[in-house]
Amino acid sequence: MRKFNTIAFGAILATTALPAFATDLEVTHWWTSGAEAAAIGVIADGFQKSGNTWVDGAIAGAGGVARPLITSRITGGDPMGATQFTHSSAMRELIEAGFMRDVTEIAETQGWKDQIFPQSLLDSCTFEGKLYCVPSNIHSQQWLWLNNAVFTDNGLSVPQNWDEFVAAAPTLREKGIIPLAQGQQSWQKQLMFNVLMVSIGGPELFEKVYSGRDADYAAGPDVAKVFTAAAQARDLMEGSNVQAWNEAARLVIDGRAGGQIMGDWIQGEFNQSGMKAGEDFSCLPGLGVNEYITAAGDAFYFPKVDDAEIIAAQDVLAGVIVSPETQVAFTKAKGALPVRRDVELQDPTPCMEKGMEILKSGHIVESINTMVSPDTVGRVTDLMVEFFADPGFTPEAAQAEFAEIIATAD
Template identity: 40%
Template sequence: MKSVVSVVAVVAAALLGSTAVRAADVEVIHWWTSGGEQAAVSVFAREFDALGGDKWVDTAIAGGENARSATLQRILGGDPPGAAQFNPGRQYEELIAGGMLLDLTDLATKENWGGIIRPASISAACLVDGHWWCVPVNIHSWNWAWASIPAFEKAGVALPNSFEEFLASAPTLQAAGVIPFAIGGESWQISGAFGVLQTSMLGVEKREKILKDKDLDLAKAEMPAVFTKWREFKQYSDAGSANRNWNDTTNLVVTDQAALQIMGDWARGEFGVAGEKPGVDYACLALPTAAPTVTTGGDIFLFPKQSDPAVEAAQLKMASMMINPQVQALFNNAKGSMPVRDDVDMSLADDCMKKGLAIIGDEKNVAQDAGRWLSNDTTGQMNDLAAQFWADDAMTVDAAVEQYVSILQNAD
């Protein structure tokens, strides 16, 4: 493979042309703080700095909500960072409406982002009213279960092909001294895993009718079974889950103390940092295997407007670097996500990334990330409900469904 530095240097030269622009520091706010996440963001920082002149200044803030809040406060307070990580969706629509973001349309047109980014729903997160306001850097899917192969072997049970099969084997795993189901106590972890089960049980079409179209009758008919099944998972979790973050939970699977975790594909980065090999030490399961799905979540970077032309030039250079095919391959292999373009060097991809790319290749397998349809407030209410139902055994399925339907009915 050709030198990444030489390739991105050519990109930078083409972007900047012969115009001399002084070097600038570009502060980047993000929430990538775990081992796998730090390895991934280091790719971006290294490749940007390798272009010469400008410098990546790292500001890592633990927790997506905290990082987004800090970014918004900085922008509204007149002290914007040079770049900031967000999730694709409605989180930054007010910044676009307020004219607070750098318009990337000329760069995107020059580099044909509309032609190289796939699926089209990924572009839709940044391409608003004919203008590009952010750059997508990966495709993250929640719809994965991560299994410790040695844990299943210890219990003498096969890897599951569905969540029903997993629940059937859970007592055997428990009897073998293994935590069957690993989960952390944060509401987004619980809600995310609940959403994976929902998609698995209902399928893409019914899920979309409920979450996008707000089909209340369908929700009343279908969601009782989902809440009932979700409650079964709790009896196979461990007492330490309440105070555990997601990557420490993943580590239980990495160290074979737990059999399975439902978590997005960012978990793959944690296995990679630990030197684990897919198919040998762990398995990435898209359940049910007969009808696998992926969600089109992920990460985007937006670039708040600046008063300094040197910083603006560096912002454009950074955006170009992030979408470069070889940088895409290096970054996403470290992150556990899939590249947003299909012309990257897949020699770096492991079996899990290849499995995800095969699934997303068929449009019928793609489930839109719910954040495209639901506001932050509605998403927060959904997260709180899932966490309450998980924590409170006295909350009935009927009460949970009633609250779920009410949230949908009043969603903005």
């Protein structure tokens, strides 16, 4: 009798578009640090409320470790229910090979086209007119973070843009302070260079080089300015002998370095050490020059499965991720920006507000990861690793090699 009741109850629920029975859905992701784990917990809770069971598939280590694991499980015929993946073209081959589920239908019934903002989040995972991902949050990289006290204590005003920052650097050097902190890991070198491309070179230059793949332009005088700035940055970074980005952030927080170019996720580090945005530290989007940011971020993808229950659970999860309630709590925990325009952030910091304004004004550039293949990103990274490590590597020589990479980019 009880069983019958459950079924009947389930049938009623089913008509209200909720799954009748709890389905186990395994979700893989590589969000394991404190703030990240809290953020994924928000999605998990939202999903559990729907009556399904969230099976956490956290993979320790960063994307470099997790991506091969995730792809090999999908291609090897043991797909998870859903997986977090960076919002990039890295997934394209899996989609082309037919391993991933097309979520266009969910997007249409839930009206994502009107809600998700900026549109580019959906565009970059649309292939042949079909949508394959659920964007979860936005991260941007084009920020210069400054420790205000380092400047004011040394009789300087806090720089408002890159040029002022470069001008202030010699004074900091004299006091034994590293002007610009930077970790030695290769991705940070790539990030730095491409931030300079967007901020010093401007959004048109950035897109012309990576999207247009104009090698002559990449060898020309406009891009030369970016390389000059990169050479300046190289001088400013001398002495910053740390590996990880958060160790570099520590140098800034401790006042041993003046500033750092890093993505908006660095805010968590400042917040944890009790520093306040605007008072103790400043953030300059677009290095205070070209206030454009990349609106790329993380997204969830669904492998194609046959099991109807899992498909239903995937639908539910997709809805949970983009729902306004999840977006507010999730982005707050992760220190990211939401993927919808219609949500209000809970006590946002001045830096997050700046980011929201830039997003709303549409000053957005595409991310390098969606414009060129991981292989090309890797080649640019190798070049930048070498360039930033060797003061004898002239900007001219580096630019010539860069133009060669662009000529053969794919």
